[in-house]
Amino acid sequence: MTFANAGTLGTLPGKRDELVTHLTRRSNMLGEIGCLVYEVGVADDHPDTVFVVELWKDEQSHQASLALSEVQESIAAVRPLLSGEFGGFRFTVVGSPLHG
Amino acid sequence: MTFANAGTLGTLPGKRDELVTHLTRRSNMLGEIGCLVYEVGVADDHPDTVFVVELWKDEQSHQASLALSEVQESIAAVRPLLSGEFGGFRFTVVGSPLHG
Structure with missing residues (x-):
């Protein structure tokens, strides 16, 4: 069943956009291993x-x-940008009003 | 720009699945007005x-x-199921590694 992760990553002051650059770097691998959405x-x-x-x-x-x-390697690269504050939640998708 | 809402809705004890049934009821309207994903x-x-x-x-x-x-009408219908505890976050999407 589809699995969802919604998360927040705190950064050190001024490091947000650098973390965004890391996380949005194009990866064909993610799709190949089953990632459907990563915004x-x-x-x-x-x-x-x-x-x-x-x-x-x-x-x-x-x-x-x-x-x-x-x-x-990506996790190791971004670790110096992080404040250590994480939030969010994970869940198992059971349905959607968009597709029955 | 794409907008994301990730949320948690607390229910009264035992009312979770009833709320799921409401929220997953098929709606063509949501897609028509710009909803891309609703899991x-x-x-x-x-x-x-x-x-x-x-x-x-x-x-x-x-x-x-x-x-x-x-x-x-949907919000009014589910209100009796809710505990009043809400969580989550909203953000503006700036990119994705899947479609860099």
């Missing part, structure tokens, strides 16, 4: 936070992605 | 919470949707 964004009222919404083919695909070397 | 879900560790992730063509589309009679 990255910002909000004016939270200048040091990056927001993400991800949809995955299933929870296993998401878990497996975290073990990939490309993803591990 | 509804649940999580085992939060038995009285419904989760949603929405993507809209822009923030105006989302705002406009809240004023529609169909949406107003």
